[in-house]
Amino acid sequence: MNMYESPAFSDVRPADPVLAGRIASCIEKTIPSSAARAVETGRIAAFDLDHYHGERHIYWDSDVAKILEGIAYALRLRPDEKLAALFEAWTKKIVSCQCPDGYLNSYFTAVKPGERWKTLSTQHELYCAGHLMEAAVAGRDLPGGKAFFDAVCRYADLICDTFGRGKNQRRGWPGHEEIELALVKLYRATGNRRYLDQAAYFIDDRGSLPNVFEAEEGITEPFLVNVQADRPVREMTEACGHAVRAVYLYTGMADLARETDDAGLLNVCEKLFDSICSRKMYVTGGIGSSFQGERFTRGYDLANGSLMYAESCAAMGLCQLASRLFDMTGKTLYMDVLETALYNGVLSGISLAGDDFFYTNYLEVDENLVCYNSGSPVRQKWFSCSCCPTSFCRFLPQMGRFIYSLGDGEIAVNIPAANTAELKLADRTVKLKIEGDYPYSGKVRIVVETAGAFTLRLRIPGWCRAWRLAAGGKAYTEPVITKNWQAGEAVELDLDMPADFLHSDPRVTGNLGRAALRRGPVVYALEEIDQTCPVRELVLCADRPVTVGAAPGLPAGTPALRGTALREIFSGSGLYAVGAPRYEETRFTAIPYALWQNRGRTSMCVWNRVRYEKEPPPSAAGCEHGRTRTITDGPGGLACPPKTPRFS
C-alpha cells in the first residue's frame, strides 16, 4: 500500500494541447465568472447574517468555499492581485459569521438557528463544513488564510466534540459525504490526529445499527441507499446511490485507509471502484446514469439520451478517487479510468471559453426532437444548485498532478501530457520535461533535466496495443528504465494511436448496433454541424479507413476523424414503412467529445450506428477477449488488454 504520492500540482506545469488551455481559462474565466455569480446571487452577502434578507440555500456556503479553494490553487500557479484580494475579503466575511462556540454555517445561523444538526440526511451542513476545510487547507498561506484556517479548525473541533460514540457526544453522519476526506486533509495539514479519528468515526459509524437516519429522521429505502447509509461501509460491494456522494465517500475511505494502513478498507474501495468501471461507467468516464436521485442504478443501465445524467461533479470525483487508488496500489486500471474521465466526461462539462457548464453530460442530443428530462442539453452559465461550476474552479487548476506519481526513487509518468516539472523525491528535486501533443499524438519525448539515478516508469495506457520505447539509442521492451540519468537525456515513447471503433456489452441496450470512436484516450462524437445530413441518419462504415485531419472551428491542433458512412434514406411517407431503407454513401467527421457544443448548438452523438462490411479486423480479433479482468488481476483497460506487458 502507499506505493506513490501525487506531486504538488504546482510543481507540474502542463504545456500540452488540452490541460494547459483549460487551466488557463479556469484562472482567467471560470473562477472570476463564478465569483461574480456568487456575488450576484447573494452567496457572499448571505454571510452578512443580519443584514442580508434575500433568498438563501443550504448549499451556498459550499459554493463559496469551492471558489475560494480554486482561487488558492490559481494563486499558486499565477499571482493575481484581484483574486488574492477576493480571498482575503471573503474569508474575513466568513470568519465574521462564526458563532462563539465555533459553529460556522451562514444558512443555519441566519435562517434556522434552532435546527442546527437536526436533519443531517438532507441539509448539507457537514458537507458545507467539509468544503470550508478544503478551502482553508488550500489557502492557509494566503493573506487572510491563517485567520480562516484557524476559524475552520475551531469549527472542526466543534464537529469533533459533537459527533461520535463517546460520552456527551451524539451519533450523526453527513447526508452528503465530503467531510471525511476533508478531515483527512485537515489532519495532514495540522498533524492533529483528532481530525483523522473524526474522519474514521464518520466512515465507520455510517450505516451501522441503530441506523441514525432511520431512527432520528425516519429515512427509509431507497433514500437510505441514495445516501450510502443502508449498511456499514465495510459491507459495501456495489457502488450505489447518489454518484457524487458515493465517490466522495469512497475517496475519504481511501484516504483513511492510506493513513491507517487499513488493507481491508482499501479492498472495499477497490471493489466499489470495480463495480463502477466494470458495469456503471459511460465510455466517457461519466458516472451516475440516472437523473432521479443523480445516482448509480443497476449495472449496464447507461442510456445515452434524455434520461441520462453523468453529472460533471461525479466525473471529477471519480478522477479524485482513481488518483488515490492508483497512488496506493500502482494498478494502471485506475489511471486508465482517470484518463478516460479526465479527457472526456470531465472536460465535456465546461466550454472552451470556461464559463458555460453542463450539469448533465449527455452522450446524445438531438436538437430537433427530444424533450430532455434530466437537465439542459445546453451548457449554462450557472445553476440554482451550482455545484458543477464551482467544482471546476477547484478541479482544473490541479490537473497537472495527475501527470506524475512519485515513489521511492521512482517517477511514474501516468499521463504523458507535455509539461515542465520539478518533482520532489525524498532526497532531491528532479526537473523533467515532457514534449509532444498527447493526448492527440502518441509520440512523446521525455527530457530528464536533472542528472541522477532514479527509475522512470512509463504507463502504457489500456487503450494502447503497440508501443516503442527508446532512451540513449537503446530500445526497451518493458516500460521501466532504471539508470543514472545524464542531464538532458531524452526518452522517446511512441504509443500507437489508431482510431478504434468500440462496441459495448449488449446489456447496455442503448448501444446495440452502435459503436463509439476512440483515438488514444479521447472519445469522439459526431456533431451535426460537421455532417452532410442529420447525425441520426448516419451509419458509420467501421472497416473503411478513418483519417485524422483538422477540426474546423476548434483549437488548432485538435484532430478530427473522417471516414465513410452510409446515409439512411427513409423510404416511407408516414411514420412507418415496409421493407428496408435505402442508403447513400457519404462521409462523416468526428471531433473530441469533450469539445462538442463549442461551435453553437447542434445535434451530437457518441454511440453511432455502425456497419462492418468485412470480418472484424485482425487488431480486434487479436485481443485477448474473454478474459475476465478484475482490479485484483492488476492491469486492464477499458477495452482489450494490450499484449505488451505493463507494470502493476
Added chain:
Amino acid sequence: MNMYESPAFSDVRPADPVLAGRIASCIEKTIPSSAARAVETGRIAAFDLDHYHGERHIYWDSDVAKILEGIAYALRLRPDEKLAALFEAWTKKIVSCQCPDGYLNSYFTAVKPGERWKTLSTQHELYCAGHLMEAAVAGRDLPGGKAFFDAVCRYADLICDTFGRGKNQRRGWPGHEEIELALVKLYRATGNRRYLDQAAYFIDDRGSLPNVFEAEEGITEPFLVNVQADRPVREMTEACGHAVRAVYLYTGMADLARETDDAGLLNVCEKLFDSICSRKMYVTGGIGSSFQGERFTRGYDLANGSLMYAESCAAMGLCQLASRLFDMTGKTLYMDVLETALYNGVLSGISLAGDDFFYTNYLEVDENLVCYNSGSPVRQKWFSCSCCPTSFCRFLPQMGRFIYSLGDGEIAVNIPAANTAELKLADRTVKLKIEGDYPYSGKVRIVVETAGAFTLRLRIPGWCRAWRLAAGGKAYTEPVITKNWQAGEAVELDLDMPADFLHSDPRVTGNLGRAALRRGPVVYALEEIDQTCPVRELVLCADRPVTVGAAPGLPAGTPALRGTALREIFSGSGLYAVGAPRYEETRFTAIPYALWQNRGRTSMCVWNRVRYEKEPPPSAAGCEHGRTRTITDGPGGLACPPKTPRFS
C-alpha cells in the same frame, strides 16, 4: 359528412380468434374483478356519504360509473343476475347521494362541500359527471336504470344551469374532458337540445379569452397546454397535452360536428387526428408517449422503453375517435388506425385472463436491466388511479360495433373479423355472417343471410398490398359489390397477409437500425421466453424467410412468426471492447404484441435490430413511396399505400 353510423354493438356477435375471447373474459373476469376491487377499495362505500370514513379520491365516481357502463353493455350481450343486481344496488346508492339541487359527486359532497366547481382544472368534477351520464344512458332500461337516468339528467340540468356565458351563469371548463361527448350522448338519448348546446358551450368556450383557468386558478403553460386550454379548440392544429383528455375532447368535437353539420369543426378534428397518426403514434397505435403529464410531446418522440407511456385508456380513446371520424368521412385511414390500435395497443393493456392491466404499454421491456420510470412493466390487478381497468370494462363489450358501419343502403365491412350480425339498415334488418380467422388469416368468407338489394363495401386494409374478391363465381377488382343478394350467397375475400418488416422515420431515434414485424394488422414482439438467447442480442435477418407456426402457450390458432437471426456475441471482457462483435446464426420466434406477458415475466421487444443481406425485396421497393399522404388525400395506411384502389 355523416356517411355512416356504427351498428348497435349488441347486433354484432364476434366469433373470431381475438375479439370474441376478449369480450367473454371481460364479462366473466374484467367486470366482476373490477367491481370487487371497487368495493374493496371503498369506492362503493364512499357513496355512504356520512358513514364512510376511509380515504376518498376525486376520480372514484368515474371508476364506479365506468364499471356500471360496462355492466350495462355486458347485460346486453348476456343475461347475468349478479351483475344486474349490482347495477341496481350501486345506482340506487349513487342516486341517494344526490343533493337537493341535483349535484351528484361523492367526493365534493362528503369532503369538500364548500369547494364545488372551485378548481375545475384539476379536480375531475365534470369528468366524473360525464361518466355518470354515459353509464346512465347505457343502463337506462335496466332495473334501477330509470331512477339513475333521471337523477343524472337532473345533475346534467344543474350543470347546464351553472356553466355558460348566459345571465346567472359562470364560465367554466372541465380540466379532464369527457363531459362533452357524454352530453351529446345524453342529447341523443333524450332529444333534449339543451344537452347538445351545453356540449357546444364546453367545446367552444374552452381556451377562449379571458382564459378561465388562467384568471380563476392561476394556471399557466405548460399545464394549460396539458389540459388543451391554451387556445380555442378551433385554432388547434396539433394534438397536444394529456393524451386521454385530448382524444376525449376531439371525440366530443366530432360528435358535436356531426350533430350540427359543422364541417369546420370536423376539419379541425381531422387535422388533429392527422397530427397524431403521422407523427405521434407508436406502431401499435399507442399514443401519449411521455409519462410526464401522460402526454403527447413533439413529433417523432416515441421512445420504446423506460421513458415511454402509451396509456391503455389513450389507445381506447383513439379507437373511439377514429370510429367517429370514419363514420363521418368514410376515409379508410381512420379504420387503419382503429384496427392497429385495437389489435395491438389496446389489447396489450389487459391479460388474456382479463384481470391484469398495463397502464403503460411499453414496446420494450428488459427484465434484467432497466429501471422503469413511467409505470410498472408488469400488468397490475388495480391501480390507485384505476382508470385503465374500468375503461376496459366499458370498451371491450362494445368492440363488435367496429366491425361494420351502416350507410344508406350500404353495409361497410371495416374489420372482417368472424361474427354473426343483424344489421339494421333504414328499411330492414340484414343478417350477415363472417367466417375466417381474421386478423390471423386474410381469407374471409362473408355470407349474406337475408335476401335483398344493398351494397357491400369491403375495406382493403392499409397494410394489404394484394387481394382478391369473388362473389357468385365472379371476380371483383373494386371492393364494392352492389347487387340483389340471394339468401346464403357468399363473398370470398382474400387479403395477402405476409410478414412485413417495418422501419420507421429516422427521426424516431429509438427505432434506428431496428424493424418491427407486422403481419396483417397484428404487430409482433419477441419475448425472451421463446428465444435461444437474450432478445437484445438478436439481429433479425429481414430477407430470410419468415414462417407462420403455432405459438406455444398461447391460445390455439395464435400464429407465431419464425425466422433467422444473428446472435451478437460480445467479444469484450469489460463494458467496452475494440472492434466488431461476433455473430452466430440462430432462430427467432415472434408472437402478437398484444399477447405478451401472458406466459410469465420475460423481456420483450417490438423494435428489434435488423439486418438486410440483400437489396430490399421487390414488395417493399414496389410501394408508392414518397407520396405524401394526408387525411384529405383519402385512403392511406400506416405503411406503403396499396396499389389496389380503395374506397374513400
